[in-house]
Amino acid sequence: MTLSLKKPTYPVPGLDTFPKLLLHNARMFTDKDAMREKEFGIWQSWTWSQVAEEVERFALGLQANGVKAGDTVLIIGGNRPRTYWTMCAVQSLGAVPVPTYHDSVASEMQFVIEHSDARVIVAEDQEQVDKILDVKARCPSVELIIYDDPRGMKGYDPQEIKIQDFVTVQAQGEAIRKDNPNQFQELVNQGKGEDLSIILYTSGTTGQPKGVVLTYDNTLLTGYYGGLLEGLTENEEILAYLPVAWIGDHIFSYAQSYTMGFCVNCPESTETVASDMREIGPTYYFAPPRVFESLLTNVQIRMEDAAPFKRKMFKYFMQVAKKTGIKLLENKPVGLMDRIKYALGNVLVYGPLKDALGMGRVRLAYTAGEAIGGEIFDFYRSLGINIKQLYGQTESSVFITVQPDGEVFPDTVGTPSPGVELKIADNGEVIYRSPGAFHSYFKNPESTAATKTDEGWVHTGDAGFMTPNGHLRIIDRAKDVGAFNSGKMFAPKYIENKLKFYPHIQEAVTFGDGRDDCMAFINIDLGAVGNWAERNNIAYASYQELAAHPAVNKMVAQSIAEVNESLLDDEMLAHSQVSRFLILHKELDADDGELTRTKKVKRKLINERYKVLIDALYEGKDQCFIETEVAFEDGRVGTISGDISIHDAKTFNPVVQAS
Amino acid sequence: MSEPLQQMEAASKLLELKNIDLSFGGVKAISNISFDVMEGEVRAIIGPNGAGKSSLLNVINGFYHPQQGEIWFDGKQRHAMKPYQIAYQGIARTFQNIALFKGMTVLDNIMTGRFTHMHKNMFWQALWKGPAEKEEIENREFVEHIIDFLEIQAIRKTPVGRLPYGLQKRVELGRALAAQPKMLLLDEPMAGMNVEEKEDMCRFILDVNDTFGTTIVLIEHDMGVVMDIADRVVVLDYGRKIGDGTPDVVRNDQTVIDAYLGVSH
Helix, strand or coil: CCCCCCCCCCCCCCCCCHHHHHHHHHHHCCCCEEEEEEECCEEEEEEHHHHHHHHHHHHHHHHHCCCCCCCEEEEECCCCHHHHHHHHHHHHCCCEEEEECCCCCHHHHHHHHHHHCCCEEEECCHHHHHHHHHHHHHCCCCCEEEECCCCCCCCCCCCCCEEEEHHHHHHHHHHHHHHCCCHHHHHHHCCCCCCEEEEEEECCCCCCCEEEEEEHHHHHHHHHHHHHHHCCCCCCEEECCCCCCCHHHHHHHHHHHHHHCCEEEECCCHHHHHHHHHHHCCCEEECCHHHHHHHHHHHHHHHHCCCHHHHHHHHHHHHHHHHHHHHHHCCCCCCHHHHHHHHHHHHHHHHHHHHHHCCCCCCEEEECCCCCCHHHHHHHHHCCCCEEEEECCHHHCCCCEECCCCCCCCCCCCEECCCCEEEECCCCEEEEECCCCCCEECCCHHHHHHHECCCCCEEEEEEEEECCCCCEEEEEEHHHCEECCCCCEECHHHHHHHHHCCCCEEEEEEECCCCCCEEEEEEECHHHHHHHHHHCCCCCCCHHHHHHCHHHHHHHHHHHHHHHHHHCCCCCCHHHCEEEEEECCCCCCHHHCCECCCCCECHHHHHHHCHHHHHHHHHCCCEEEEEEEEECCCCCEEEEEEEEEEEECCCCCCCCCCC | CCHHHHHHHHHHEEEEEEEEEEEECCEEEEEEEEEEEECCCEEEEECCCCCCHHHHHHHHHCCCCCCEEEEEECCEECCCCCHHHHHHHCEEEECCCCCCCCCCEHHHHHHHCCHHHCCCCHHHHHHCCCHHHHHHHHHHHHHHHHHHHCCCHHHCCCEHHHCCHHHHHHHHHHHHHHCCCCEEEEECCCCCCCHHHHHHHHHHHHHHHHHHCCEEEEECCCHHHHHHHCCEEEEEECCEEEEEECHHHHHCCHHHHHHHHCCCC
16 A cells, blocks of 8 residues: 555545545445444344434534534543533634543643633533533633533523533534535535644643644644555444543544544443443454553453363463464465364364453454553464554554554554654654644643644654664653763663562662763662562562672572563664673662652752762772661651672674674 | 412322331330321431331331321322332332342342232133233333443343342342332332442432433432432431431431531430
């Protein structure tokens, strides 16, 4: 599939907005299901033509209530058909929908209500309406609240704000439609691809949330190109269970559904997602790594409880799957005997297991957001589930890179998506230019200017590099990345994460920025190493004594050597092997200000406090005396002092490949 | 009082107890109690331990038969009846100690609450196809609305015995609602619940009252809850009525305060 991306390629020429696509789908796929929701124990469905009618009636009703082009309309709701219809209805008027997280508390909601200038809010139920009424005094712009679920709404009649039922608004729209059947079509025709389509507020770990403004060309084209790349059709089934205010859900359950014409299924409630998924059997699925992880843990726990025969069968066939499953998925050659074993395993184990997970029909699954453990990744792939990683953010309308079929590696996030230009900036930061690159931050020109250059390059804030086979690897947040004296990149967290993967290493701090090579402080895990010491008859009285034990140092040296060897695989990181290390005499502690409360290393403080040790590492000394203050839990302050021995770690010379 | 006004008052009175006396052998559980429940109100019965609250509920429910006094329900005087006959009249209840079928699923438990609405005889039930199936589908649909109302979709197929206490209480409320009662008797619906579960239950009780217009009579120990959700409160002590009125009136009544805080007799 090759796309000419010089100019936008729409699913159907001229159909450059979602409302236009909706009317098109209503003609194309008239009686095909567009949306389902489980309600009263039964899956209720709406065809594309029914959805178009619902949207039309609500849009005209909104217009009758004064919503006009350029307005913003706040949407507070879970994954329900009416939430998605509201988005399209608002868009068809030329107004901009602002979906927000329905589980946020009133004070968080207040910021978004205020900042978005919304005059009209469409809320799911009484709970959401209550939150709005709580903060309405500070949000004078709100004039009308429309609610979906009438339960408990009897007797709500505040003076300042008009409150209306969704159905009532639709009835107003219906009356208008009777008088003027073409009004909706005329409204829809006015939309253009470069118009604003949605504002999504990002949670923002620092400071206030930012409203990311996206155009139709951003979301519609990115969703469409992504769908073409993976060969999605109108026959896909997807379960909409992630927050609608999150860009992922907006692309997968809205943009791609409209551009590809496939059906979106809404679960009965947030607690029933697992069983609803089993009933629907989605063919296209997204989940963050932690979901895949917890599903796997569940499977393992339940297998431990299973009868011995079943347990043995599971273990045996999972071994078979590990050996052949991934090869089969990637169409690589597999022997006949292995094929027969895998086929048998499919009948006895993999099939039923996938069915229990609701993944029996999954053709394509994505995961993103953070690194996924190689073992978890391989587990699903060996079952024949085509799970792939992608890399993206709200500002890029999700897709920056995706792993192509047959080139799926646990430690990279794939190659650039269609239309995406990717560059690594001089400081190692990943920057991109793409059809999905956001329009601006809403009412925040400073942040927009800081993130997006005039030529359209967007800064991700992540540091990464391209592997020789053209894949992107993300290694760290850009602000933590430094450089060796040789000018080569130093990514501390990447190495530290590799070290912390060993159960006996609790914490690691690496140094290398502005130095010749990489060295490390290690904290051992008292639980794991203590246990090991007991089993090996090593006596110790304190953390300090255990940390200083030669056998422990030897064990850590071994782990570091293994990490060093694994770093060899990466041309970009081969030079950041840990050459020397020491095991700290005390555990790094949040009480001493060395860690944040969320257990993140405070590099600057450690650099200052342990300067003696860092100097000793780089001066090549074998030993160093240190005295540090420690705060005890009762608030008293004491000191810990002692000699710390410094060890060399085994490093490996990069093999220069003859080319 | 003019005649139409009298009629109107009579019509809006759903239940009236007149001079009820109930004793077990020599023990007098209830003596000379009269009170009424208006249609659509939330009526609370409170009182210290052993005051006769549950006995009174059992009298309304038809489980106990008072030795003296009259009971008027829905404009008719009641004569001795079996509890199931009372159920057919439109009174449903929940119990202080949950009385569900532990081995049955939530769905099946709530379906049992529909028995007053199943009319097909054994022949049709055994034949299954046809009228009995149609009836079952209608009832199931009603039950699904209750499941949705009480937000227990996720446990629809879970055996009740495996559920935590707070949820079991909710299921029991669901079974009582399935009967589409005119009047709902709740015996300590919030006993043993944590604050969050209590808040949920309050919400559900008010929503039931609001949405279905069901009249509710509840016994409850948590004064905060009672004062918040009840329209009127009856106070019992040693089998006698010592107070009756709106929460505000009852709260400031000296006899009631004495009964709760204790005075030297």
